[in-house]
Amino acid sequence: MSQVKIAVDCMGGDNAPGEIVKGCVNALKSDNDILVLVGREEAIKTELNKYKYDEKRIEVVCAEEVIENDEVPTSAIRRKKNSSMVVGLNLVKDGKADAFISAGNTGALLTGATVIVGRIKGVERPCLATLIPTEKGPSLLMDVGANTDCKPNYIAQFAKMGSVYYENILGVKNPKVGIVNIGIEEEKGNTVTKEAHQLLKETDLNFIGNAEARDLLTHAADVYVCDGFVGNIILKFGEGMAFTLFRLIKKALLSTLLGKIGAALSIKNLKGLMKEMDYSEVGGAPFLGLNSLVVKAHGASDAKAVVGAVNQCRTFIKNDIVNKIYEKM
Amino acid sequence: MSQVKIAVDCMGGDNAPGEIVKGCVNALKSDNDILVLVGREEAIKTELNKYKYDEKRIEVVCAEEVIENDEVPTSAIRRKKNSSMVVGLNLVKDGKADAFISAGNTGALLTGATVIVGRIKGVERPCLATLIPTEKGPSLLMDVGANTDCKPNYIAQFAKMGSVYYENILGVKNPKVGIVNIGIEEEKGNTVTKEAHQLLKETDLNFIGNAEARDLLTHAADVYVCDGFVGNIILKFGEGMAFTLFRLIKKALLSTLLGKIGAALSIKNLKGLMKEMDYSEVGGAPFLGLNSLVVKAHGASDAKAVVGAVNQCRTFIKNDIVNKIYEKM
Numbered sequence: 001m002s003q004v005k006i007a008v009d010c011m012g013g014d015n016a017p018g019e020i021v022k023g024c025v026n027a028l029k030s031d032n033d034i035l036v037l038v039g040r041e042e043a044i045k046t047e048l049n050k051y052k053y054d055e056k057r058i059e060v061v062c063a064e065e066v067i068e069n070d071e072v073p074t075s076a077i078r079r080k081k082n083s084s085m086v087v088g089l090n091l092v093k094d095g096k097a098d099a100f101i102s103a104g105n106t107g108a109l110l111t112g113a114t115v116i117v118g119r120i121k122g123v124e125r126p127c128l129a130t131l132i133p134t135e136k137g138p139s140l141l142m143d144v145g146a147n148t149d150c151k152p153n154y155i156a157q158f159a160k161m162g163s164v165y166y167e168n169i170l171g172v173k174n175p176k177v178g179i180v181n182i183g184i185e186e187e188k189g190n191t192v193t194k195e196a197h198q199l200l201k202e203t204d205l206n207f208i209g210n211a212e213a214r215d216l217l218t219h220a221a222d223v224y225v226c227d228g229f230v231g232n233i234i235l236k237f238g239e240g241m242a243f244t245l246f247r248l249i250k251k252a253l254l255s256t257l258l259g260k261i262g263a264a265l266s267i268k269n270l271k272g273l274m275k276e277m278d279y280s281e282v283g284g285a286p287f288l289g290l291n292s293l294v295v296k297a298h299g300a301s302d303a304k305a306v307v308g309a310v311n312q313c314r315t316f317i318k319n320d321i322v323n324k325i326y327e328k329m
Numbered sequence: 330m331s332q333v334k335i336a337v338d339c340m341g342g343d344n345a346p347g348e349i350v351k352g353c354v355n356a357l358k359s360d361n362d363i364l365v366l367v368g369r370e371e372a373i374k375t376e377l378n379k380y381k382y383d384e385k386r387i388e389v390v391c392a393e394e395v396i397e398n399d400e401v402p403t404s405a406i407r408r409k410k411n412s413s414m415v416v417g418l419n420l421v422k423d424g425k426a427d428a429f430i431s432a433g434n435t436g437a438l439l440t441g442a443t444v445i446v447g448r449i450k451g452v453e454r455p456c457l458a459t460l461i462p463t464e465k466g467p468s469l470l471m472d473v474g475a476n477t478d479c480k481p482n483y484i485a486q487f488a489k490m491g492s493v494y495y496e497n498i499l500g501v502k503n504p505k506v507g508i509v510n511i512g513i514e515e516e517k518g519n520t521v522t523k524e525a526h527q528l529l530k531e532t533d534l535n536f537i538g539n540a541e542a543r544d545l546l547t548h549a550a551d552v553y554v555c556d557g558f559v560g561n562i563i564l565k566f567g568e569g570m571a572f573t574l575f576r577l578i579k580k581a582l583l584s585t586l587l588g589k590i591g592a593a594l595s596i597k598n599l600k601g602l603m604k605e606m607d608y609s610e611v612g613g614a615p616f617l618g619l620n621s622l623v624v625k626a627h628g629a630s631d632a633k634a635v636v637g638a639v640n641q642c643r644t645f646i647k648n649d650i651v652n653k654i655y656e657k658m
Contacts, residue, residue, distance in 0.1 A: 070514075072516075134573075135573070135577070145511060148511065148518060148519040148520075149519045149520050180562065182474060182477065182558060182561040182562060182565070185399075187401075189477060189558070190477040190478045190556075190558045191477075191478050193558075212565055212569075213561075213562040213563075213565040213566035213569065214565040214566060214568050214569030214572075215569060216566060216569060217569055217570060217573040218569070218573065227519075229511060229518070229519045229522075229559070230558070230559060230562055232511040232542075233509065233511060233542040233559055233562070233563065234542075234562065234563075234566055236511070236541055236542040236543040237542035237543060237545060237563055237566060237567065238566065238570060239543050240541075240542065240543030240544060240545060240546055240547070241546060241567060241570050241571070242570070242574065243543075244463075244464070244546040244547065245571065245574050248464070249578065
C-alpha cells in the first residue's frame with residue numbers, strides 16, 4: 001500500500017480556514033501519512049506559514065470556490081465544480097486521496113459524496129454514523145441525518161454497515177445492535193421501526209431488539225440504528241441539553257459564595273467530565289456505504305476536532321472498512 | 330358549576346396504590362374539590378387509614394381489576410370492564426367526574442380514552458402534551474407518544490390545540506408555535522414536517538417555522554409540535570441524559586477530597602437546580618382533543634407528582650380548555 005493520503009476541506013465550517021489548517025498541522029505529529037489541504041491557496045498558505053511542519057507531508061490543492069452553508073445542496077454541487085468540496089471529493093473518486101474530511105454544508109457533502117464518490121454495490125442508502133460517548137465506552141448511532149425518510153430495509157442495511165464499522169474500529173466481536181424505539185417490546189414503534197425489527201431478526205447480526213431512547217447513554221447496545229430524521233434530532237437535542245445543563249450547573253454553583261468556593265474546589269473534576277463527554281474527541285461522522293471514506297466533521301470543528309477526524313480516517317483506512325462493508329453487503 | 334370532581338386511578342403506576350393515595354390526600358390541602366379514588370376498595374382504604382383528611386372530599390369507587398403494564402391496550406380495555414382504568418374513564422364519560430388521572434399503561438389509557446371518552450368533533454387524532462422546563466419558563470411539547478405515524482394535518486391540529494392550552498394555562502397571548510425539525514430552513518425535514526410546515530403557514534397561529542432540536546431547552550417557541558414517535562424519543566432521551574449527566578457530575582465531584590468539600594459547599598444550589606429541572610413538578614401529560622380531560626401521569630409518579638397532576642386538572646377545568654379547543658377546531 002502506498003503512503004496514505006487524507007484530503008481535508010480547508011474552507012468548510014465555522015472556523016475555516018484557521019482552525020482547520022492548524023488541526024492538519026497538529027495531526028502530522030502522530031503518523032507518517034500525507035495530508036492534502038484543499039481550498040484557496042493563498043488563504044491556506046497564509047495559515048501554514050504560522051507553523052513549522054514537515055513540508056513533505058503537506059500538499060495543497062487549489063480550489064477557489066466555496067460552498068456556503070445556506071446553499072441548496074444539489075445545485076451547489078452541480079454549479080461549483082471548483083469548490084473545495086467538489087475538488088476534494090474528486091480527489092477521492094480518482095484515487096488521489098484515500099479519504100476526505102469536510103466541516104462544510106452537510107447536505108452538499110452528502111449529495112456530493114453520493115454523486116461523485118458513489119455507493120458500494122448493494123447499498124441502497126449510505127448513512128452518517130456518529131460515536132456517542134457513554135460511561136461504558138462509545139456507542140455508534142446511525143443514521144444521524146443523511147436520510148430523512150427511511151424505508152425499513154435502509155435501517156436494516158445501516159445495522160449491517162454499523163456492525164462492520166464497530167467491530168473493526170472498536171474491536172468488539174459481533175457487536176450488539178438495537179433499534180432506537182419508544183419501547184422495548186417487539187410491537188412498539190412506528191410502521192418503519194416495526195418492519196425493520198422483523199427484517200433484523202432474519203439477519204446474522206447480534207440483534208438485541210428495540211432500545212429505549214432513555215438507555216442510549218447507558219450502552220444498552222453497541223450500535224443503534226434509526227431513521228436519519230430521528231437520529232439527527234437525538235444528536236442535536238443531546239448537544240443542546242448538555243450545553244444547557246452544564247451552563248445551569250455553573251450558574252447554580254456560582255450564585256452564592258459557598259457555591260463559588262465549592263465550584264473552585266471541584267473545577268478539575270468537572271473539566272475531566274466535560275472532556276469525557278466531549279464529542280469533538282471522537283472525531284467526525286463517517287458516511288458509510290460509499291466506495292471511499294468521506295467524513296463529516298462538526299460545523300463548529302476546532303483544531304482538536306480536525307485531529308480527531310484525521311485519526312478516525314487513519315483507523316478506518318488501516319482497517320480497510322470500505323472493503324469489509326462491500327463484502328458484508 | 331357544581332363542585333369539581335377529579336377521578337384518580339389508584340392502581341396504575343410503579344408506586345400504586347401507596348404514593349397515589351398519599352398524593353390525593355396531600356392534594357386536598359390546596360383546593361375544595363372532590364377527589365374520586367378508583368381501584369380496589371380494600372387497598373385504597375388501608376392506605377387512606379394512614380392519614381387524617383376531610384372525609385367529605387374523598388370518594389372511593391370500587392374497581393377490582395387492574396390493567397398491567399405489559400397488557401395489549403385494545404384487548405385489555407375490551408376485556409377488563411371492571412378495571413380501575415375503564416371504570417375511571419366511564420366516570421368521566423358519564424359526567425360523574427370532570428377529569429381522570431392515571432399513571433398506568435399508557436397505550437391502554439390512550440386507547441380507552443379515545444374509545445370511551447371520545448374525540449372532540451373535528452379532531453382527527455388526540456395527542457399527549459407535556460410541559461418541559463426551560464430557563465425562560467415551560468414550553469409545551471406534543472405529541473409525545475399518542476400517535477406514532479402522523480399525517481401532516483394531525484401535526485397542524487396539534488399546534489392549534491397546543492396554542493389554546495398554552496395560552497390559557499400559561500397566560501401567554503398568541504403563543505409562538507414551532508415544528509421540531511433538523512434545521513430551521515423551510516425546506517429542511519422529512520416529508521411529514523415539510524407538509525405540516527406549509528399547512529401551519531396558512532393558519533392564524535403565531536407560527537415561527539422550524540425549530541432545531543438543540544433549541545428546545547432555550548425556549549425558541551412556546552409550543553413545539555412533532556410526530557408522537559419523535560416527541561416520545563425526545564422526552565425519554567432527555568430523561569436518560571439528565572439522569573446520566575447528574576450522576577456523572579456527582580461521581581466527578583465525589584472522586585477527590587477537594588471535590589467532596591466542593592460538592593458539600595454547593596449542594597444546596599445543585600438541589601435547587603434539580604428541583605427546577607424536575608418534570609414531576611409540572612404534573613402529567615394531558616391528552617388533548619377529547620370530550621373531557623384525561624391526564625397521563627408518569628409511570629414512576631410519587632405523591633408529589635400526583636399533587637402536580639391534580640393541580641394541573643384544576644387549572645385545566647377552571648379555564649374550560651375542552652370547550653375552548655372545541656371552539657378552535
